[in-house]
Amino acid sequence: MKLSQVNLYQLAMPLVTPFVTSYGVMKEKPFYLVEVVEENGQKGYGELEAFAVPDYTEETSETAYLILKHHLLPLLKGEDIQHPREIKERFSSIRGNEMAKAAVESAVWDLYGKCKHRSLASLLGGSRQIIDVGVSIGIQENTDTLLELVSKYVDAGYTRVKLKIKPGFDKEPIQAIREKYPTLVLMADANSAYTRSDIKLIKELDHYQLAMIEQPFGVRDFLDHAWLQKQVQTRICLDENIRSLSDVQLAVALGSCKAVNLKFSRVGGLTEALEIISYCDQEDLLVWCGGMLEAGVGRAHNLALASRSEFRFPGDISQTSRYFESDIVTSDFSFKEGKMSVPNGFGIGVAIDFKQVDKFLIQKETLLLSNK
Ligand SMILES: O=C(O)CCC(=O)c1ccccc1C(=O)O
Ligand SMILES: [Mg+2]
Structure with a gap:
């Protein structure tokens, strides 16, 4: 070409x-x-x-x-x-x-x-045609609004809910959701808003059976995350820290995390993403597909990648309509009961x-x- x-x-x-x-x-x-x-x-x-x-x-x-x-x-x-x-x-x-x-x-x-x-899915080695997807819910004004949103998404069939947290909006909302949904696959994403001095709070979050806590510390803090992972049962997941395969290798060597949020856009492309997926699989490190509020094109790329069988945890690939009034592609990826279809046309298929x-x-x- x-x-x-x-x-x-x-x-x-x-x-x-x-x-x-x-x-x-x-x-x-x-x-x-x-x-x-x-x-x-x-x-x-x-x-x-x-x-x-x-x-x-x-x-x-x-x-x-x-x-x-x-x-x-x-x-x-x-x-x-x-x-x-x-x-x-x-x-x-x-x-x-x-x-x-x-x-x-x-x-x-x-x-x-x-x-x-x-x-694209077949080129990338994907085999699944329908995949479980999750939602990432932004920080809300208060816990009541958050509870309403969560119930809306649970009713829509999403099988995994991620809550954005920050100091002052963490333990209380998590506790409230956990009380109402004792078995929901729930996780929290801090986008690097905490430091070692918040260890007491993070240890408290360990009591809510969270699937993982994403990026609690700074974006280069491999050592601090390793220090934290040794003290909590909950999986630590790295997002911002991971910019390449070698970052994942570093995280594994140090014990900085037990899960990786993989966004191909954050690691320079699909080729690097494929290498990371293979490595995670080999190291038994949980890897799942993250999101960047993509419009339809990026979403189609994510679905193709996430169709690989190594992704054993629902990704941040929710309906585009959650974010946008209308999309730039003609497909809506037929969301149904928490699952999305992987396009099977040529290329991204939309x-x-x-x-x-x-x-x-x-x-x-x-x-x-x-x-x-
Ligand atoms: O696309 C999505 O739905 C995921 C949204 C999300 O969590 C996010 C959105 C903007 C910036 C960072 C993140 C993140 O994963 O940390
Ligand atoms: Mg994140």
């Missing part, structure tokens, strides 16, 4: 309700839809998931755009790509900037699937709805790649 051009659609999709984490409030999702076009006109799609503010990781939508345009795409100029696995190697001279890399890489995977008449893209479009830019 030779890429002739890349079209970047800069979009901003308003969220149905603001999403609150310990970092702050998100009211819209600004992102780029990346369209890679090969010389015969076949197209592949990826989403650039970096947020507006560099709090979750260092990248922002703006910085990732610049890296993509000035540093990543030039590396593909005139190149003949035999397989999307090669992209990781070609981008290896550029440090970090995982989300910018993943946006292009995942679009090339989609393109490759379309050229080869294969679904079509872009360009009327919707137009609705959210800020600007479109075309970058030519053919003339070396």
Whole structure:
């Protein structure tokens, strides 16, 4: 495959309700839809998931755009790509900037699937057609509102609920939900809002049979997480810490966690994600698919990846309608009773709805790649 051009659609999709984490409030999702076009006109799609503010990781939508345009795409100029696995190697001279890399890489995977008449799920080694999914619920005004939301999602069939927590909104809401739902698969995500000095509180959370506590400490604190994991029964899950396979290897060597939230966008692409999945499987480390409030394209990539049998825990792959009024793809992934279907068409298996893209479009830019 030779890429002739890349079209970047800069979009901003308003969220149905603001999403609150310990970092702050998100009211819209600004992102780029990346369209890679090969010389015969076949197209592949990826989403650039970096947020507006560099709090979750260092990248922002703006910085990732610049890296993509000035540093990543030039590396593909005139190149003949035999397989999307090669992209990781070609981008290896550029440090970090995982989300910018993943946006292009995942679009090339989609393109490759379309050229080869294969679904992305089958290319990635996925075997499941229907998968259990969970919800991630942002921090709420109070416990009552949270309880209402949880009951809505449990009634909809979600089999796993993740609560965002932060100091001052942790033990009480968890206790309230646990009392009402004694057997619900429940977990908490702190987005790095705690430190070693909160050990007493975290030990208290150990009493609520949480499936795991995600990212309690700082984003480079492998040692502190190892210190914590030794003192609690509950699995510690790392999210922000994990940017590559070697981060997972470090976490295993130190005993920093017993689970990994895998977002292919945070680790630079699907190729790195596949390596992480194999390693986790080999090390018996629980791995599951995280989310970045994806629109339909990113969601389709996640579903394809999560169709692999190594994912034994429901991912953060909820209905797009939870976040957005309408989506940029024509499929709704037929959510039913807590399960979602993995698209089986070529590539990501869903079509872009360009009327919707137009609705959210800020600007479109075309970058030519053919003339070396
Ligand atoms: O896409 C989803 O539903 C998961 C949302 C989520 O938990 C999240 C959303 C924004 C930033 C960080 C995270 C996280 O997993 O920590
Ligand atoms: Mg998280």
